[in-house]
Amino acid sequence: MAIKQYMRQLYEGLWPNNIVLKQTLALCPTLAVTSSATNGLGMGLATLVVIMLSNVSISCIRSWVTPQVRLPVFTLIIAALVTLVDQAMNAWVHDLHKILGLFIPLIVTNCAIFGRAESFASKNAPVPSLVDGLATGIGFTFALVLLGASREIVGQGTLFSHASLLLGPHFTWLEVTLLPNYHGFLPAILPSGGFFFLGLLIVGYRLVEQVRVKRKLSASAMSMESTS
Template structure:
């Protein structure tokens, strides 16, 4: 797999949210606004890139028996740095995200990439993998957060989009709204991918029939 495909796989083919269904706890909890999605996504991306690179560099020195605890310690170190930086420079946003920043430590996306990819691949590929998967996760959170914010309060990134007279659809800002929007987006993603594959399958059948 070339480096370009390695980077872009996290956007659609192996998107952490819409294809692999990983990281559902922060996905459903913090996407009440687009800005929350940006902050959580970028924080996760930084941790993912940092932990992927560190684990890739140390992969030959970490005994297999203790690899999971070692991965968690490495990930926790980056999460602590991000948590302290956000508390120092983005305090209001840090208060909104709350407990979900420390919970990045046990995010399935980060642990999964550490175990399945970074521990088996060199530095450059691990960096690109972490960056691609992290940005794919960030974009997904922004899409979810934007839809919920627009429908729930008529704003996006805090700016009024549907006018002052828009009646808030508050269920979109509650947990049921998160499940509804996520389910609709999952269905749309599956439909688009299935429709993209259908012509290839049809052409294969035509070629097989002609033989």
């Protein structure tokens, strides 16, 4: 039963309750750092680590924190974890750290992290909270990589450029040139392109959701007819 529940949590975080495509949260880093799939992956993974650790930490201390001070305590925990992640990236993936810049410390202000801490981690045990953080982080990373990949392909004709900066030299095979001799389309990787491509992704997401809901309703109607 627990495994099914955790799998359901992962699915909910990835698609039906995706914090970017469904809830339209955390749009500042989503729009700012997704000029390439590699940048989106780096920011997504950093946020994933923070939200998992913060969920577990807050869940462990939830019975000791009074409601009056919970928000300052949550802020302090998240800020400390973001500082650790920021310093780790500066030490081990310095080039990518320079590209992401200020947006790594700004993970502290990510409303999705506070939202999961307040609505889930502060009310549940550590293991479900860990899974919830993993699900939310995977969904966020998926949205950032999808947006970054679409902007990078249109803007530069490449995919996962400079992936070795994030994952190491053994992952240079991810760096693909999809459109040789392509001169690029600059607006796609500018901030205005972020708004445009995010709008397209949200439209596509809602169209897919409409089809999914219609199929689910038709399947339930057919099952009811067969039982009657």
